[in-house]
Amino acid sequence: MSTSPSSGGQALNDWSAAQYLKFEDERTLPARDLLSRVPLTSPKRVVDLGCGPANSTAVIESRYPNANLVGIDSSPDMIRKAKATLPHLDFTVEDLTSYSPQGEVDLFYSNAVFQWLKKEERFEIVKKLMATQPSGGVFALQVPDNLAEPSHVLMRKTATSGPWAQKLASVGRDTFQTPLEIYDLLKPISSAVNIFHTSYYHALENHAAIIEWVKGTGLRPFLDPLQPEEKEGFLKEYLKGLQQAYPACEDGRVLLRYPRLFVVAVKK
Numbered sequence: 093m094s095t096s097p098s099s100g101g102q103a104l105n106d107w108s109a110a111q112y113l114k115f116e117d118e119r120t121l122p123a124r125d126l127l128s129r130v131p132l133t134s135p136k137r138v139v140d141l142g143c144g145p146a147n148s149t150a151v152i153e154s155r156y157p158n159a160n161l162v163g164i165d166s167s168p169d170m171i172r173k174a175k176a177t178l179p180h181l182d183f184t185v186e187d188l189t190s191y192s193p194q195g196e197v198d199l200f201y202s203n204a205v206f207q208w209l210k211k212e213e214r215f216e217i218v219k220k221l222m223a224t225q226p227s228g229g230v231f232a233l234q235v236p237d238n239l240a241e242p243s244h245v246l247m248r249k250t251a252t253s254g255p256w257a258q259k260l261a262s263v264g265r266d267t268f269q270t271p272l273e274i275y276d277l278l279k280p281i282s283s284a285v286n287i288f289h290t291s292y293y294h295a296l297e298n299h300a301a302i303i304e305w306v307k308g309t310g311l312r313p314f315l316d317p318l319q320p321e322e323k324e325g326f327l328k329e330y331l332k333g334l335q336q337a338y339p340a341c342e343d344g345r346v347l348l349r350y351p352r353l354f355v356v357a358v359k360k
């Protein structure tokens with residue numbers, strides 16, 4: 093696989109742990125909120141699905157220091173960073189679409205990952221993994237619910253209205269299942285399905301910081317196919333749109349509203 097010269101070995105189009113961690117504190121807040129709603133006091137085996145650079149794994153470890161805790165992620169750069177951060181834990185490069193656990197897992201935990209899977213695959217995977225869990229085991233996941241936010245609407249608008257439109261014609265994320273759909277999918281195999289929603293308001297330094305934020309996640313599929321000069325043009329247009337959509341606060345900061353959806357299911 094080819095690598096980018098500036099990335100220290102990170103494969104082209106791979107996730108970048110460094111870019112992702114620019115907003116580590118903000119990105120880790122929902123990881124804590126998700127974990128706080130897991131009704132287990134001392135799970136023996138825990139898997140962090142899509143562990144990224146191990147920020148979420150560290151949160152799990154601090155609540156369950158005695159658990160056998162492992163992390164999987166499809167990104168080599170993320171796993172490299174995860175291993176460097178928590179060298180005493182086991183992290184492996186694995187794709188959720190082909191992953192199967194070895195033995196019973198009390199807690200499957202997944203923060204900000206399932207939105208990246210194809211819509212029809214997401215809950216097939218959840219149900220497949222829950223089928224391997226003991227009764228009382230928990231599956232906890234959180235996904236951003238931000239496709240209708242200006243940050244994401246403008247990404248798609250910019251994609252359709254420039255010389256790059258053809259290249260980006262098929263880029264975009266599938267909408268996530270609604271709470272009703274999720275409840276109906278999981279209830280037959282669960283004793284409880286708890287669904288909740290939180291909107292975070294992140295006070296970012298300026299509009300350019302919104303771009304830095306989404307460059308680590310949702311903007312990646314739009315920028316990856318573009319040549320450097322196209323990227324520059326895209327980002328200029330996108331920034332213009334953000335400046336109109338997000339009024340600045342009195343101190344010059346910009347509030348990025350970030351709604352997120354949480355699901356905690358207990359295996360029947």
Ligand SMILES: C[S@@+](CC[C@H](N)C(=O)[O-])C[C@H]1O[C@@H](n2cnc3c(N)ncnc32)[C@H](O)[C@@H]1O
Binds near residue numbers: 123141186189203205
């Ligand atoms: C937004 S990051 C979340 C990282 C971390 N869990 C956190 O709480 O911040 C999403 C992660 O999902 C991983 N990912 C995306 N699709 C995946 C898949 N099919 N299988 C495994 N990991 C995947 C990415 O590599 C990335 O590290």
